[in-house]
Amino acid sequence: MNKINKIKLIFILMIIMLSTGCWNYRELNKMTIVSGIGIDKKDDYFLISIQALNAQNQPGGGSNGNQDSGGGGNPGVAFFQAEGKSIFEGLNNILLNLTNELYIGHVDVVIIGEEIAKEGIYEVIDFLLRDRESRKIFPFIIAKNAKASDVLKILTPIEPLPSINIKSSLEIIAALKGTLSNKLFDRVIRNLYTEGREVSISSIEIIGSVDKGKKSENIATSDPETTLRLNDPAILLKDKLVGYLEGEEAIGYNIIRDKIEKTVISFPCDQNNNYGTIIVDKTTTKLKTEIKNNKPVSTIDTYIKCSLSSFSCKLDLSKKKNIDKISKRIDDKIKKMIEKTIFKLQKEFKSDAIGFGEMLYRHHYKDWLKYKDDWNNTFSNMDYKINLKIKIDNIGAITNYSRKE
Amino acid sequence: MERLPSSGKRIINKIKEKTGNAPDIINKMIKFNDTTIYILFSEALTDNALVNEFILEYFEKVSKKEPNEDLLTYLEMNIPTHKTVRMNNYDDLIYSLLSGFTIIIVDGYDEILAFETKAKLDSGVLETRSETIIKGPKDAFTENYQTSIGMIRKRIKDPKLWINEIIVGKRGKSKIAIVYIDDIVDKKLVQHITQKIKNIDIDMVMDSNYIIDLISENKRNVLPNYISTERPDRVAQFLLDGRIAIITEHTPFVVIVPSFFIEFFHSAEDFYEKTLNASVTRMIRTLAFIITILTPAIYVAITSHNHEAIPENLLISFSAQREGVPFPTIVEALLMITTFEILKETDIRIPSTIGSALTIVGTLVLGDAAVIAGIVSPIMVIVIAITAISGLIVYSFDMVNGIRLWRYVFLIFSAIAGIIGIFIAGLIFLINLTSIKTFGIPYFAPFAPFYPELQGDSITLSDKLKFKKRNLLTAKRNIDRTKEEKMNE
Numbered sequence: 057m058n059k060i061n062k063i064k065l066i067f068i069l070m071i072i073m074l075s076t077g078c079w080n081y082r083e084l085n086k087m088t089i090v091s092g093i094g095i096d097k098k099d100d101y102f103l104i105s106i107q108a109l110n111a112q113n114q115p116g117g118g119s120n121g122n123q124d125s126g127g128g129g130n131p132g133v134a135f136f137q138a139e140g141k142s143i144f145e146g147l148n149n150i151l152l153n154l155t156n157e158l159y160i161g162h163v164d165v166v167i168i169g170e171e172i173a174k175e176g177i178y179e180v181i182d183f184l185l186r187d188r189e190s191r192k193i194f195p196f197i198i199a200k201n202a203k204a205s206d207v208l209k210i211l212t213p214i215e216p217l218p219s220i221n222i223k224s225s226l227e228i229i230a231a232l233k234g235t236l237s238n239k240l241f242d243r244v245i246r247n248l249y250t251e252g253r254e255v256s257i258s259s260i261e262i263i264g265s266v267d268k269g270k271k272s273e274n275i276a277t278s279d280p281e282t283t284l285r286l287n288d289p290a291i292l293l294k295d296k297l298v299g300y301l302e303g304e305e306a307i308g309y310n311i312i313r314d315k316i317e318k319t320v321i322s323f324p325c326d327q328n329n330n331y332g333t334i335i336v337d338k339t340t341t342k343l344k345t346e347i348k349n350n351k352p353v354s355t356i357d358t359y360i361k362c363s364l365s366s367f368s369c370k371l372d373l374s375k376k377k378n379i380d381k382i383s384k385r386i387d388d389k390i391k392k393m394i395e396k397t398i399f400k401l402q403k404e405f406k407s408d409a410i411g412f413g414e415m416l417y418r419h420h421y422k423d424w425l426k427y428k429d430d431w432n433n434t435f436s437n438m439d440y441k442i443n444l445k446i447k448i449d450n451i452g453a454i455t456n457y458s459r460k461e
Numbered sequence: 462m463e464r465l466p467s468s469g470k471r472i473i474n475k476i477k478e479k480t481g482n483a484p485d486i487i488n489k490m491i492k493f494n495d496t497t498i499y500i501l502f503s504e505a506l507t508d509n510a511l512v513n514e515f516i517l518e519y520f521e522k523v524s525k526k527e528p529n530e531d532l533l534t535y536l537e538m539n540i541p542t543h544k545t546v547r548m549n550n551y552d553d554l555i556y557s558l559l560s561g562f563t564i565i566i567v568d569g570y571d572e573i574l575a576f577e578t579k580a581k582l583d584s585g586v587l588e589t590r591s592e593t594i595i596k597g598p599k600d601a602f603t604e605n606y607q608t609s610i611g612m613i614r615k616r617i618k619d620p621k622l623w624i625n626e627i628i629v630g631k632r633g634k635s636k637i638a639i640v641y642i643d644d645i646v647d648k649k650l651v652q653h654i655t656q657k658i659k660n661i662d663i664d665m666v667m668d669s670n671y672i673i674d675l676i677s678e679n680k681r682n683v684l685p686n687y688i689s690t691e692r693p694d695r696v697a698q699f700l701l702d703g704r705i706a707i708i709t710e711h712t713p714f715v716v717i718v719p720s721f722f723i724e725f726f727h728s729a730e731d732f733y734e735k736t737l738n739a740s741v742t743r744m745i746r747t748l749a750f751i752i753t754i755l756t757p758a759i760y761v762a763i764t765s766h767n768h769e770a771i772p773e774n775l776l777i778s779f780s781a782q783r784e785g786v787p788f789p790t791i792v793e794a795l796l797m798i799t800t801f802e803i804l805k806e807t808d809i810r811i812p813s814t815i816g817s818a819l820t821i822v823g824t825l826v827l828g829d830a831a832v833i834a835g836i837v838s839p840i841m842v843i844v845i846a847i848t849a850i851s852g853l854i855v856y857s858f859d860m861v862n863g864i865r866l867w868r869y870v871f872l873i874f875s876a877i878a879g880i881i882g883i884f885i886a887g888l889i890f891l892i893n894l895t896s897i898k899t900f901g902i903p904y905f906a907p908f909a910p911f912y913p914e915l916q917g918d919s920i921t922l923s924d925k926l927k928f929k930k931r932n933l934l935t936a937k938r939n940i941d942r943t944k945e946e947k948m949n950e
Contacts, residue, residue, distance in 0.1 A: 081879075083790065084764045085783040089776065111781040161769040162776055191769060220773070 092219035094204030096169035104146030105205035164219035173297035196241040210269040234319035237289035252413025308397035314341035323389035325369035345415035363450035506561035508580040544577035612693035633665025685859035686899035703936030719899035740921035753851035758875035766879025791876035
């Protein structure tokens, strides 16, 4: 009897295995790997675009013995688009164009069009949070002055998969330039639901024309006509886009938020338009918001450790007084950057993307309750103080002026 | 037992009757003074030179002397061979005759003499072939029982190296030796094993595996709970650790009990290396075991269930390679693994002269043609290659085959439920491992139950367990290698 049961069991296991009813069973080549999702609005409909991997054109693709056929000028991705009343419906409608089901577990980038960002992103957030397949750590980006679908159409050189290209350059820019903010979706939602803080999202721009960028000629030349550029944190008020911080404002913004891993700042070192450049190796910023004279006042304590990487003024840097002099100039420069950033946030956007309110909420909750309802107005008229401490760690291998007299 | 009569003629007739007038049994009659002496031996089993030089020639030389004492005793004391046995019944007579002894029957005595004149019918001491090593002794046991015992004895010249000899097999009558070191071993276990071997009721014993299969409590598991080795140095190491070696006549493989799971990943060579290097080697072996049992399963799981567990670039590459393969991954995996197993099995059986043809076909079929034909994906070839290479790192054939079955179990569970399936299979595997006992001792020790003091001889090797201490699970006395306890009995 026991033996018969065992045979039955083996039989059942074999049936389960051979039928495709296995739990969560999906064969790799029976699914389309979505690497990028773009979300736009078209009238009342969502316009969903995807960038799907074209496995046949990947290196090592097509196991027909011709193994070096991958890449070879053919785009590694394909673009599909469909409309829907909701995001998921749109995504589902894309299936009409495809032979395999969609797999968005490995989505590299989700881009939302500027138009939809201006109207509000809660619906997008809802879909992305609710979806159970995707991990929540993909880059989440706003297309600046563009449609998300256009961004996904652009083919990029060097890295043949545009979405991965965006993802990698996001990491590089964040690590070396410090002009981006909230790279990944999980950070965006965390900030979005934090009290006393508005959210900022990285943005991407198309440089050049979309029509040329989507052709494979764009990657077959050494000087691509159309490229993508990540830049400029987009500032949101609630869930609506209000504007972008540009250039040094973005660096200033990240200094305040203590999100600088490494960045480069140029400063004037004398009155004759000569500049020095520092590499910021480490910044530590502490924010504090307190109530003084019945008014909230914030303090920004920043410590910056940097090294000098280029310097074209006539100063002998082996002397301490000269070092102090340029320290002062760097100090001024960074202070100016921060002030400019805060000015823009206060006066132009009226959006507390820094988190002054959050500090109040965390440390002075009772006071926070008083200001809570009208915080962004309070913020735009708020006083703050910057305590900056610069330490020049390294002036390089030469101490003196490098130009021959 | 039937006693012998005192008439030589009658004994000879009886023997002829019992052996069916066997052509290899030679019967020679000699007159010694007035007494008739019958000489009886098997031509096939005895060394003719020995019989001629020491027995027949002896009678030629001294035939005219008149002995003082009785003739049988005289002969027993004077015939120049190294082993003489006096016996008085048919069973012993036939056993000796068929073991290569020369029987001398003197008319008028109801006892006979048996002189050992055994021919060497084995291959002689050769290098080990199944457990090759680079450093250390290279000799291997032979099919000759005495040689095998001798090879252990010459390594451990200790009077406490004791041997229980049992004859097993109604027809085969093979000698089985239970070898142990008396003041280290667990004596109860020796008694237990001796008793069990004595109780074996079997026709013949061809290999040590017969014995172990009959006495082991571990019949339903594919993992072996005994080490079967042909290296005398390894047996000596284990004996000094309090193990029991079972030597079987006619086979070079000696069985060591009790043995633990982790010991299948050890080699005699570990002790001839620097301990630190040996530790690394052992870790690599353990890693290879994990790789060989899990790789195909993990590959199947991540390509057909848990896509989110792979880094994206790898997923793209997997996906690209899977393109155009007509079968589900699991079928592909089973196909390749089974092909490899067939190839391995053929390779063992095939004469080495045809071996190269097999290699070529195997390489082409497994490596290249299957991929080009689009039956399997290139990555699957890599997966199977890693699995196969890692699977052969264990020298024990029993363990290799045991692992093979578990590999299939893991594979099928992963095909059903992905990574969760692998965990379920892993759980079953662990339950199985921990429930096995090797002669009363937990098989999965020293991990479960956990013995911190024995960790030095498991995945790693420490000097302490190499030189100072014995394995306390098997050694019952004299656990400290450097000191000798006084026996208080």
